[in-house]
Amino acid sequence: MSLRRLSESMKLFPTQEVGSLSKAPFLKKITRERIEETRRWGELLGVEGLDELLNLLRDPDKAYRNMDRLYDYASLFAIRFFEKAGLDVVWDGEQKRIEMYEYPLSYVENFKFLGVVKVWDNEFYRKGAFTGEPKLKKPYHLDEFIFVKKHARREVKIPITGAYTLADWSFDEHYIKRYLDLDDPIEARRRAKEDLVMDLAKNILRPNILAMVEAGAKRIQIDEPAVTSKPDEVPLMVEALNESVKGIDAKITLHVCYSDYRMLFPHIAEARLDQVSIECANRDTIELGLDDGRRRGYHILDCFKEYTPWLEVAVGVIDVHTDLIESPELVRA
Numbered sequence: 272m273s274l275r276r277l278s279e280s281m282k283l284f285p286t287q288e289v290g291s292l293s294k295a296p297f298l299k300k301i302t303r304e305r306i307e308e309t310r311r312w313g314e315l316l317g318v319e320g321l322d323e324l325l326n327l328l329r330d331p332d333k334a335y336r337n338m339d340r341l342y343d344y345a346s347l348f349a350i351r352f353f354e355k356a357g358l359d360v361v362w363d364g365e366q367k368r369i370e371m372y373e374y375p376l377s378y379v380e381n382f383k384f385l386g387v388v389k390v391w392d393n394e395f396y397r398k399g400a401f402t403g404e405p406k407l408k409k410p411y412h413l414d415e416f417i418f419v420k421k422h423a424r425r426e427v428k429i430p431i432t433g434a435y436t437l438a439d440w441s442f443d444e445h446y447i448k449r450y451l452d453l454d455d456p457i458e459a460r461r462r463a464k465e466d467l468v469m470d471l472a473k474n475i476l477r478p479n480i481l482a483m484v485e486a487g488a489k490r491i492q493i494d495e496p497a498v499t500s501k502p503d504e505v506p507l508m509v510e511a512l513n514e515s516v517k518g519i520d521a522k523i524t525l526h527v528c529y530s531d532y533r534m535l536f537p538h539i540a541e542a543r544l545d546q547v548s549i550e551c552a553n554r555d556t557i558e559l560g561l562d563d564g565r566r567r568g569y570h571i572l573d574c575f576k577e578y579t580p581w582l583e584v585a586v587g588v589i590d591v592h593t594d595l596i597e598s599p600e601l602v603r604a
Contacts, residue, residue, distance in 0.1 A: 285359040285360065286357070286358045287428065290528070291364050292366070294366065296309055297341060298341060316352055318344070327340065346363035349364040350363055352364075354425055360425060360427070362427060372398075373397050375475070376399060377411075379408065379475060381401060383399050384398070385399050399442070400442035402445055404474070405467075405471055410482035412429055412483060415429065428490035428524070429491060430491075431493055432493075433515070434468050434512075435497060437475070447459060447460065449463065464507070473514055476515035477514065480521070489522060491519070491521050492548065494528075495525060495527055505535055509538050513541070516543055522546065523543065523544050523545050523546070525539075525544050526549075527547070527548075528550050530549075535574075539579060540579050547575070547579075547584055550587040550590075551587050552568060552587055553592060555568025559601060
């Protein structure tokens, strides 16, 4: 182990980023202003091959014919961005992904996209339906991991959308047919959803995770933003997560955003996890101090202390949905 990696492994509070970055400027419409923005950021971050990229961008037709090359550069920009910020664990901020739901399901058989759904603000995704048992076309994050691993100078993690969220955000046109003879439609939907979630865990999540681990991945982050929207289904999410990582030798993190995290308890204690990643700053104050009134965004840590004292908790100390740039003093508090 290098001295740098040894130092990072001994840190009391190693840092990472959770969630996607904005796409690199050159992945949008190529303009003179965006080429200049690319140059400024590339020089600041010390991105390798910057001159080649700039020359490519100066011929937009050629650039658009070489989108794979542009996506590689976008990933490299994100990696260097995180490293320049001093983070200990890095990835590429979803530069090569369309969206956390649509992208993985484009690699799944027996699934069809139906229409566009608004998430929030001007963010949208294409929602779809399962028409049969989900089958994996090919591992969809493997190439991403291999690229990041090749270029990163820090420890690497790869996030993957969890089975529960993929099912919850989709329609079911297949599993419900198994239970049409039940008198209780609510029970029929419950059983159908359980079947779908567990098949996603077995057929989609686990093969993807296993492929990355076999290629050298040491950290996997499973994203389940949908889970606490239906508190009675938290046990199902835990069961699916455990199936997804069964026999996997890697550090497993569960990330849940925008939630009442109390809904996770006590069921989260049964999950095969090493770390839980949660957002705290977006429900906190911007006042300095450690008392409960000022640090109300961190009250949930008491639940983790009570129910899962063995788990690492990665607390989100930056609120990305405001224009405020938190001071070092506030983050330390």
